[in-house]
Amino acid sequence: MSIRLVEPMLVLEAKLKGKTEQYNLIDEAIRAALFVRNKALRYWMDNRGTGKYDLSALCAVLAKEFDFAKKLNSQARQSSAERAWSAFNRFFDNYKQTGWKLSKDRKYLTLTDGFKIGRLKLVGSRDLNFYQIEQIKRVRLVKRADGYYAQFCIDVDRRKEMSPTQTTIGLDVGLNHFYTDSNGEVVENPRFLRKSERQLKKLQRKVSKRKKGSANRRKAIKRLARKHLQVSRQRKDFAVKTARCVVRSNDLIAYEDLQVRNMVKNHKLAKSISDASWSMFRDWVEYFGKVFGKVTVAVPPQYTSQNCSTCGTTVKKSLSEGTHQCSHCGTVLDRDHNAALNILAIGLNRVGHTQISTPVESSTSAS
Numbered sequence: 001m002s003i004r005l006v007e008p009m010l011v012l013e014a015k016l017k018g019k020t021e022q023y024n025l026i027d028e029a030i031r032a033a034l035f036v037r038n039k040a041l042r043y044w045m046d047n048r049g050t051g052k053y054d055l056s057a058l059c060a061v062l063a064k065e066f067d068f069a070k071k072l073n074s075q076a077r078q079s080s081a082e083r084a085w086s087a088f089n090r091f092f093d094n095y096k097q098t099g100w101k102l103s104k105d106r107k108y109l110t111l112t113d114g115f116k117i118g119r120l121k122l123v124g125s126r127d128l129n130f131y132q133i134e135q136i137k138r139v140r141l142v143k144r145a146d147g148y149y150a151q152f153c154i155d156v157d158r159r160k161e162m163s164p165t166q167t168t169i170g171l172d173v174g175l176n177h178f179y180t181d182s183n184g185e186v187v188e189n190p191r192f193l194r195k196s197e198r199q200l201k202k203l204q205r206k207v208s209k210r211k212k213g214s215a216n217r218r219k220a221i222k223r224l225a226r227k228h229l230q231v232s233r234q235r236k237d238f239a240v241k242t243a244r245c246v247v248r249s250n251d252l253i254a255y256e257d258l259q260v261r262n263m264v265k266n267h268k269l270a271k272s273i274s275d276a277s278w279s280m281f282r283d284w285v286e287y288f289g290k291v292f293g294k295v296t297v298a299v300p301p302q303y304t305s306q307n308c309s310t311c312g313t314t315v316k317k318s319l320s321e322g323t324h325q326c327s328h329c330g331t332v333l334d335r336d337h338n339a340a341l342n343i344l345a346i347g348l349n350r351v352g353h354t355q356i357s358t359p360v361e362s363s364t365s366a367s
């Protein structure tokens with residue numbers, strides 16, 4: 001199951017399995033929703049000062065005027081109009097909470113609106129078991145290069161209480177490994193990802209070799225699109241799983257604020273992939289930090305690799321030097337492990353400053 005984050009909602013996606021007639025009906029439903037949205041857009045552009053409620057009223061009119069718009073569940077209709085509206089204003093607060101049913105085991109989705117799509121099998125919907133039906137705020141059907149999907153927007157506002165682990169961790173991101181932590185553990189870049197990236201490049205070359213407008217080129221483009229989808233899913237799944245794991249097993253997670261470093265100008269593919277994966281991973285660490293009530297700290301990356309994590313002495317080293325050797329205190333560590341320890345120390349130091357104010361506040365309120 002694929003997971004995506006749209007604050008403050010979590011979007012879980014499952015593939016839909018059904019009959020050809022059902023797929024045709026889904027196409028029809030998607031087209032109708034698009035039609036309503038475009039009509040609303042048009043209306044908004046033609047009539048200055050149109051508000052959200054005018055668009056809701058428009059939906060009702062469209063339902064009377066066009067048979068297929070009527071088939072759309074009324075909330076879906078409203079949702080389409082408001083999607084148009086939200087393109088201009090940032091309102092986006094209506095959910096489709098009716099018109100569908102989820103089976104108890106979360107394996108079947110039944111669509112009950114006017115299109116009569118009926119019951120569809122969900123592939124990879126296991127993660128839905130973690131959530132209550134009431135938490136599902138909206139279901140959306142989407143068509144992708146490799147089939148049809150249902151998106152479940154889940155309200156995860158409720159914090160999950162977890163007992164403290166009494167552990168803190170610093171993460172050092174590297175090109176050679178995904179990260180090295182302050183305990184000296186190394187998480188490798190997933191091999192399957194590298195392999196997919198190579199296949200992607202190959203498919204890209206194939207497309208450019210084919211004659212424009214030819215059937216072979218269309219086929220090659222379709223294959224490329226599918227691979228693209230697969231790679232981005234793999235990358236995201238890895239980021240989500242790794243982030244969830246590291247956040248669950250620690251109370252404080254410190255990492256480099258890479259936006260500050262402004263990403264070394266390096267046009268190599270490997271580097272750009274690692275940058276993209278890392279920033280995605282960081283987003284998820286911060287997200288799970290909120291969900292599980294953990295502290296996440298981004299620290300400025302200066303000097304983290306040069307200073308000695310034991311005594312603080314600056315030990316200059318070039319990029320190729322893989323070992324930190326301090327002549328001042330005798331510490332010998334893997335370069336990245338030393339950096340991760342520095343990152344953790346800076347992270348703890350920063351959090352320490354914010355905690356000082358807490359006892360003062362509480363004593364004031366007690367008196």
Ligand SMILES: [Zn+2]
Nearest residue numbers: 308311326329
């Ligand atoms: Zn030292």
